[in-house]
Amino acid sequence: MTDRNDVSDWWRTSIIDMEPGRIAMRGHPIQDLIGNRSFAQMIWLLVIGEDIEGPRAALFEAALVAAVDHGPQAPSIAAARMAATCGIGLQSAMATGLNMLGNVHGGAGEQAVELYARIADAGQGALPQVLDDWRAEHGKFIPGFGHRFHKPVDPRAPRLLGLIDDAAKEGIVDGKFADIGRGIEAHLAAERGKSVPMNIDGATAVVYAELGCPPPLARGFFGLSRSVGILAHSWEQMQQGGRNKGPTPPSYRWTYEGE
Structure with missing residues (x-):
């Protein structure tokens, strides 16, 4: 300077x-x-x-639309709704929800893009070994796959993959990351003997990987998308009213484990 x-x-x-x-x-x-x-x-x-522009812009927008909300039980949404009953402003309620997005809730998209890239570099045939190496490094969960609520399928994933397939046929994207995502899904199903569906994190990660986004931006774009749902729920809660709402109705108590 x-x-x-x-x-x-x-x-x-x-x-x-x-x-x-x-x-x-x-x-x-x-x-x-x-x-x-x-x-x-x-x-x-x-x-x-x-x-x-064009189909690439449409794919990007589709991924943003797909991840806007997942209901009041999603930690980011629940936190924002509780905050909205505490006498703070709308933006503060939104900030409370956004600050809940971390490595576990909100970070799986970034991790999935990173995993897809590792498989792409190693080749599809190395997929089982890459998954084993990932587990050894990060634990048993494979980011972007499995869902505690949506079984046997997360309805958002097939739609996004279908859009990717259409774009690949037109040469807009390569389509290799969609193949990798489906390969992981098939491998996990065979490994566990039951369906392990690709979830919203895995599907949006396919879109972002196909569009050439680096992994951290997958998390950033997820937060940007989810902020729409956080805004909607914060505003709805303010219209409904309520004071100092906790995570459960007052008649439900916690489990005390002390002496």
Whole structure:
């Protein structure tokens, strides 16, 4: 940094340029983007730094739509709804829910993209060994597969995979990560003797991997998507009212394990 630019160079960005009366996002005047880009396209432009159009943009938007909500029992949604009854504002309730998204709840998409990439690098024939190595490193759970509620199938996964298949037929994406996801699903079913369905994390990870997203962005895009459900539930709870709602009705008590 030069002495003259020590302040302006403190923060450096390629995302936005601005002066009085002018705003440019990634080099595009904001007035040219308004009305000409969808919200999903705008997200991609700002985060990735490139335009996304046509079927690729539709795939990205489909993944965002698929993960918006999973009901009041999802930890992020439950936390936001409880927070909404505590006298805080809407944005604070949303922040409470978003802060629940971690390695277990919200991180599986990132982990699944990483796993798919490992299998792609090793080759489909090495899938069993890669899964064994993953378990040795991370534990028994395979990210993106199995669901405590949706059995035998998570209805979101086949739809997203179908969209990927259609795009692959048109040469929009390669389709190899969809094949890898299906290969994992088949291997787990044979291994356990029962269906282990691909879940929303595994399916959106296929989309993001096909679109070339690095693993951390799969988690970031999931959080962005889930924030819509968090907003909806926070607002609904505020309309319903309630004061200091806990995770269960007051008549239910916890188990005390002390002396």
